[in-house]
Amino acid sequence: MTIKQLQKICHKIAKEKGFWDDVYYPCYYCNGKGFIIEGIISNKSFNKLFKSKLGLWDNKKLKIKEVKTTCKVCGGAKEIKYNTNIPEKLMLIVSELGEALEALRKGDLLSKNNKYYNRAKSKVKWRPSTFEDELADTIIRICDLAEYMGIDLEWHLKKKIAYNKKRPYKHNKKF
Numbered sequence: 279m280t281i282k283q284l285q286k287i288c289h290k291i292a293k294e295k296g297f298w299d300d301v302y303y304p305c306y307y308c309n310g311k312g313f314i315i316e317g318i319i320s321n322k323s324f325n326k327l328f329k330s331k332l333g334l335w336d337n338k339k340l341k342i343k344e345v346k347t348t349c350k351v352c353g354g355a356k357e358i359k360y361n362t363n364i365p366e367k368l369m370l371i372v373s374e375l376g377e378a379l380e381a382l383r384k385g386d387l388l389s390k391n392n393k394y395y396n397r398a399k400s401k402v403k404w405r406p407s408t409f410e411d412e413l414a415d416t417i418i419r420i421c422d423l424a425e426y427m428g429i430d431l432e433w434h435l436k437k438k439i440a441y442n443k444k445r446p447y448k449h450n451k452k453f
């Protein structure tokens with residue numbers, strides 16, 4: 279399988295599983311009401327503020343007035359559409375590395391014993407969530423994002439590997 283094919287497959291599956299669908303959340307600003315209450319003012323002060331301009335209000339009927347404004351964040355729609363965003367996808371890639379670390383902490387890695395690992399591979403002793411699979415998940419998510427953004431990972435890998443070869447010991451850093 280080429281890296282190009284890998285990107286295409288990873289992105290296709292991620293789309294099928296809904297990872298690129300828009301997500302809707304209730305608007306945090308208006309709590310899903312569509313408006314916000316700017317203030318509650320009494321009849322007296324309301325009149326004082328507005329009557330002169332409107333000249334319509336009946337003093338007896340009007341007791342208090344809520345001053346409402348259409349929510350500035352959702353524009354009255356009550357919910358906010360979150361477009362799939364790249365920083366979120368990057369953080370999900372990081373979360374796979376976090377899972378790899380947890381697997382390592384639990385000692386959940388097949389390749390700690392080469393004999394067992396090679397046997398596991400041939401005798402279908404496979405299970406998800408091992409250290410190895412979390413590494414694979416990281417690549418799957420990277421391929422998915424790269425395909426979405428139209429990035430040719432193979433080209434960049436070749437370029438970067440060739441560049442890294444020429445760099446100094448530890449790239450002149452401490453570690």
Ligand SMILES: [Zn+2]
Binds near residue numbers: 305349
């Ligand atoms: Zn709102």
